[in-house]
Amino acid sequence: MKTEFLYLNEKEMIDAGVLDYGRCIDVEEEVFRLLSVGDYVMGGDKHNSHGIMMKFPKESPFPNMPTDAPDRRFMAMPAYVGGRFNVAGQKWYGSNIINPERGLPRSILMVMLNDADTCEPIALMSGNLISSVRTGCVPGVGVRYLANKNAAVCSCIGAGPVSMACFEGIIHEAKNLKELVVCDLISEKAQAFAEEMSKKYGVKASITTSLEEAVRAGDIVSVAASSVKPIKLENEWLKKGSLLIFSGRGNVDEEYFTTSKVIWDNTKMHEVYYDEHMLLPENERFINGIAVQIYRFMYEGKLPPITEGVSLGDVICQNRRGRESEDERICFIASGMPVWDVAWGYELYENALKKGLGQKLLLWDDPYLA
């Protein structure tokens, strides 16, 4: 039996609508509802693994073998998404922090979709825009449900593509946003980000290299910087009523977490992360990862365990409480999951079929080994 699949390059992904933030936010909200009822599967024994990372050793006797460096990894992220999607797939990417010096994105991503029953490939697509847009739209869903309606200032920490995507998702939902503050170690990058977003959305935009200044200004603070050390915020910098979103690594002190509400993208995934984290040697714990500071407070008994945490999907389905007052400060942890890539990829695959985009590739006319 003949098997073909659709190949979509980056330009074809754009033509299929990958940059449609509004639609992606709606699709990711649908996925949050599937997460809440449990109609999804991810990797590992507990079906909730973020993915499997391949990191290189610190030193190698083999001249061609890469060695470890910040943000240097390959990662395989499989998922099945139920509901109307009913599709399996995987995001596969490599990341090298020096890539921009070569004119390449830091990470280069592909998304594969497979028929969940026959397992045949149905699409192979350029994944960079799927990944950045879905990463931006998850904070968009967070803002829809967790931000104060009168949030006027958004501060973005990091001026890379992921941070910009997060701002695009945020401004789509923060209907009263008037101002953007961009903080990056590289002022030129912050300036380019501020100018582009100001032109696109008509917001007042400024830049700073002071983390404190940026965080103090924000009603919504979005952290998405690929920093060697986690970004360290202080409790008193965060405004009353603010929404703090971690899409990249960052820390805040204990007082913040004991006086604010934490909402997770998916507590079930963080249960797995937490367990994996605790297998690390003691001197390597609580250093790397988006939520490790919270894990530390949980480990020290200063915060309730992750099993009692609140997931955004449960807030959306009205099984758990989200924002309860205008003054409350909320921290939304958006660590990323392959379910977002697979669902958004599937929507774009359907669009591509309707629009006749992409190239059909033959796997076989008849499988040699059937």
Ligand SMILES: NC(=O)c1ccc[n+]([C@@H]2O[C@H](COP(=O)([O-])OP(=O)(O)OC[C@H]3O[C@@H](n4cnc5c(N)ncnc54)[C@H](O)[C@@H]3O)[C@@H](O)[C@H]2O)c1
């Ligand atoms: N949560 C998710 O789903 C998800 C998905 C993809 C990427 N990410 C994360 O998002 C982050 C950003 O990704 P990217 O591709 O835009 O990275 P990038 O390397 O292209 O850009 C990151 C920017 O952060 C800036 N930066 C570094 N340290 C800083 C600091 N201390 N203060 C201010 N700015 C600082 C850098 O100068 C750079 O401009 C990465 O850490 C990545 O792991 C998260």
